[in-house]
Amino acid sequence: MAALWFLAVRGLRRHPVRTALVVLGLCVTGALLLDMTMLSGGLVTSLGQVLSRLGFAVRVVPKGTLPFSGDAEIPDGDRLAAAIATRPGVTAVVPVVATNVYVRRGPETFASFALGVPGGGTGAYALLAGRDLPPSAAGGTPDDEAAPAVVNPVMARLDGARIGDTLVVSAAARPALASVTSPVRVRVVGIADFYFDLATQRSIALPTADLWRVEGSAPGPASLILVRVAAPARIDALVAWIDARDPRVDALSIRRFLDRAGARLTYFNQFALILSSLSLMVSFLLITAIVTLSLGERVGEIAMLRALGMTRSRIGALVLLEGLLLAAASLPGAIGLGLAMSGNLDAILRSAPGVPENLHFFALTPGAVERTAVLLLATGALGGVYPAALAARLGIAATLHAEVLS
Amino acid sequence: MTIDPGRAGDRVVASARGIAKEYRMPGGTVHALRGVTLDVERAVYLSVVGPSGCGKSTLLHLLGGVDLPSTGTVTLLGHDTAGLSDAALARLRLHHVGFVFQRFFLLQMLTAEENVGLPMLEAGVPTPERRARARALLDRVGLSARLDHRPGQLSGGEMQRVAIARALANRPALVLADEPTGELDEATGREIGRLLRSLTQDDIAVVVATHNPDLAADTDRQIRMKDGTVA
Numbered sequence: 001m002a003a004l005w006f007l008a009v010r011g012l013r014r015h016p017v018r019t020a021l022v023v024l025g026l027c028v029t030g031a032l033l034l035d036m037t038m039l040s041g042g043l044v045t046s047l048g049q050v051l052s053r054l055g056f057a058v059r060v061v062p063k064g065t066l067p068f069s070g071d072a073e074i075p076d077g078d079r080l081a082a083a084i085a086t087r088p089g090v091t092a093v094v095p096v097v098a099t100n101v102y103v104r105r106g107p108e109t110f111a112s113f114a115l116g117v118p119g120g121g122t123g124a125y126a127l128l129a130g131r132d133l134p135p136s137a138a139g140g141t142p143d144d145e146a147a148p149a150v151v152n153p154v155m156a157r158l159d160g161a162r163i164g165d166t167l168v169v170s171a172a173a174r175p176a177l178a179s180v181t182s183p184v185r186v187r188v189v190g191i192a193d194f195y196f197d198l199a200t201q202r203s204i205a206l207p208t209a210d211l212w213r214v215e216g217s218a219p220g221p222a223s224l225i226l227v228r229v230a231a232p233a234r235i236d237a238l239v240a241w242i243d244a245r246d247p248r249v250d251a252l253s254i255r256r257f258l259d260r261a262g263a264r265l266t267y268f269n270q271f272a273l274i275l276s277s278l279s280l281m282v283s284f285l286l287i288t289a290i291v292t293l294s295l296g297e298r299v300g301e302i303a304m305l306r307a308l309g310m311t312r313s314r315i316g317a318l319v320l321l322e323g324l325l326l327a328a329a330s331l332p333g334a335i336g337l338g339l340a341m342s343g344n345l346d347a348i349l350r351s352a353p354g355v356p357e358n359l360h361f362f363a364l365t366p367g368a369v370e371r372t373a374v375l376l377l378a379t380g381a382l383g384g385v386y387p388a389a390l391a392a393r394l395g396i397a398a399t400l401h402a403e404v405l406s
Numbered sequence: 407m408t409i410d411p412g413r414a415g416d417r418v419v420a421s422a423r424g425i426a427k428e429y430r431m432p433g434g435t436v437h438a439l440r441g442v443t444l445d446v447e448r449a450v451y452l453s454v455v456g457p458s459g460c461g462k463s464t465l466l467h468l469l470g471g472v473d474l475p476s477t478g479t480v481t482l483l484g485h486d487t488a489g490l491s492d493a494a495l496a497r498l499r500l501h502h503v504g505f506v507f508q509r510f511f512l513l514q515m516l517t518a519e520e521n522v523g524l525p526m527l528e529a530g531v532p533t534p535e536r537r538a539r540a541r542a543l544l545d546r547v548g549l550s551a552r553l554d555h556r557p558g559q560l561s562g563g564e565m566q567r568v569a570i571a572r573a574l575a576n577r578p579a580l581v582l583a584d585e586p587t588g589e590l591d592e593a594t595g596r597e598i599g600r601l602l603r604s605l606t607q608d609d610i611a612v613v614v615a616t617h618n619p620d621l622a623a624d625t626d627r628q629i630r631m632k633d634g635t636v637a
Contacts, residue, residue, distance in 0.1 A: 308525050400472075
């Protein structure tokens with residue numbers, strides 16, 4: 001093998017500029033391949049990373065939905081949450097109500113996403129400044145007091161909401177429409193990151209009972225139930241138990257959640273598959289063309305190597321190795337360029353409306369790099385197959401004769 | 407395949423028995439060789455002469471196992487070349503036959519030392535031994551000062567001497583040289599002739615196909631060919 005490596009490496013250095021140009025071309029196609037590999041599972045991987053960071057192993061949602069994907073509710077969410085809390089291994093259960101509200105600050109009224117949580121410390125958001133909601137505010141806030149609220153940085157930045165400010169939260173934009181609901185006065189106690197906010201989305205969290213009051217709804221429903229589990233081994237059993245107990249809900253482990261989210265993002269996979277295939281095809285043609293061209297220039301040398309004692313199979317392997325080396329030489333550049341391109345493409349895609357701030361379209365994972373490397377190297381080897389077959393079939397005597405005549 | 411040392415030790419290195427070689431071409435069949443019989447013994451310096459197209463190169467190719475006869479038998483170190491697989495024949499060439507070509511066929515991206523070391527690298531000779539032998543061979547052909555020079559930096563005569571050193575790399579029993587002076591001036595051709603003759607002192611059989619009457623005159627035995635037959 002040493003002879004083949006030696007000859008293949010030296011062979012590529014025979015025309016350094018030509019080799020460099022081919023490697024540069026392969027860097028570009030390889031970068032596109034890496035980006036498409038990162039894109040194909042990027043959103044799901046990014047979502048998985050955020051979900052894992054939050055620490056909730058199971059999410060219970062109305063059947064057929066994803067968290068916060070619509071107005072569907074679990075009618076007796078508080079009772080289901082209480083039942084789940086009794087299961088072995090469950091360390092915390094957080095029923096969450098999500099709805100759209102209007103927030104008035106002085107003369108200004110703006111729409112906001114609202115989260116109702118049983119109290120502070122649930123992990124449904126990450127506190128950035130100030131205090132959290134009280135640990136348990138199950139009964140709601142007395143009418144003559146302002147309810148505590150946590151707002152997101154967008155509301156603080158765009159609307160000037162500061163810790164200590166008083167806001168009014170209502171279900172309708174205009175008082176006339178709010179006759180069946182009760183606007184609730186809230187005081188901002190903290191600023192928090194709500195994880196899945198859109199770039200310009202305002203969010204506010206307040207005790208669940210106070211949010212029910214805002215909506216004018218009876219206590220009990222939940223949009224989502226978040227469950228923490230101490231032992232990962234118990235997750236599947238818990239999911240099966242919840243599914244069996246209540247056919248109106250889906251219990252989603254992180255894996256099930258990602259599978260369901262992935263099924264809704266197949267167009268990204270199709271897009272990535274098409275561009276990946278094109279990238280591989282261009283790489284293949286580039287390698288085949290250059291190695292075949294190079295072979296045509298040195299058939300006399302190949303015949304000499306055969307005469308000297310190289311077998312057909314080793315000559316074929318030598319040419320195949322040249323294709324492989326071209327692909328291997330392009331890998332560092334392809335990965336570097338791919339990462340730079342993915343950063344820019346991610347920024348462009350994330351600036352589109354409706355994209356949560358913590359999610360990314362391109363996720364760099366060891367698997368993505370590994371898949372790119374394997375595909376590129378395999379393309380390099382495949383690109384060498386045709387010229388390798390030509391080289392292996394060369395007749396020694398006829399080639400030497402033709403070379404002398406030429 | 408391993409070469410039987412006993413058979414490799416026979417006095418006759420290569421022999422041809424009634425060999426013919428035909429090439430089927432679009433315009434008809436070309437009879438390059440017709441019924442040639444020949445023995446090549448160790449330490450012989452033999453030349454094959456004759457006009458262009460008489461079959462000199464074809465004879466060398468068949469004797470060296472780079473091609474197979476259409477009919478007849480070529481025996482190389484006791485082995486019928488037609489009975490060997492491609493791999494076995496390649497191995498036989500690698501270890502026991504050296505080739506010198508009119509156009510040298512040195513690899514341009516390798517130094518003189520690396521070109522000479524190439525057959526040894528293919529044969530798996532360890533690096534220190536390979537380098538020492540390559541340097542010794544280049545010293546023998548008078549190029550010890552040109553170890554690191556690439557073919558583009560050498561004259562035609564120097565390139566042919568590197569090619570001869572390469573042919574000797576794996577200590578062959580037979581060296582086949584096809585028009586070794588074809589691209590060289592007269593004086594350089596004489597040098598190459600002297601060098602080829604000197605190989606017989608190491609018990610190597612040397613067969614040259616040539617148009618050069620001076621080179622042929624210096625050989626132990628001349629075989630004159632015409633129209634694919636020994637005249």
